[in-house]
Amino acid sequence: MKKRLPKFKSDKALTEFVERDLSDYIDRDNLSRVTFEFAPKSKVVNLRISEGLLSAVKALSKRRGMPYQRFIRETLEQSVKRNGTKG
Numbered sequence: 001m002k003k004r005l006p007k008f009k010s011d012k013a014l015t016e017f018v019e020r021d022l023s024d025y026i027d028r029d030n031l032s033r034v035t036f037e038f039a040p041k042s043k044v045v046n047l048r049i050s051e052g053l054l055s056a057v058k059a060l061s062k063r064r065g066m067p068y069q070r071f072i073r074e075t076l077e078q079s080v081k082r083n084g085t086k087g
Helices: 011-018 051-064 068-082
Strands: none
Touching (some): 051 068
C-alpha cells in the first residue's frame, strides 16, 4: 500500500517534497488523468436546463473529479471536435 500524500502549508514545502523520489507515494495504479485549459475564457453563456439534467451532469463531473461547468465546457469541446468544427 502506498503512503498518502501529506498536506503542504506552502509552495516551498511542496517544491521541496516533489524534488525527491516519490515512488513511495505514486504508482501507476493511483494516477489520474489531468487536463489543462490554456485558452482564455472571455464569453459568458446563460443556459436553462432541467433539474434532472443538471443533477446528472453534476454527478458525472464529480465522478471525473472536476467542476461541473468545466465538465460541460469539455463535453461541448469534444462534441465540436468530433463533428469536425473548430471551436
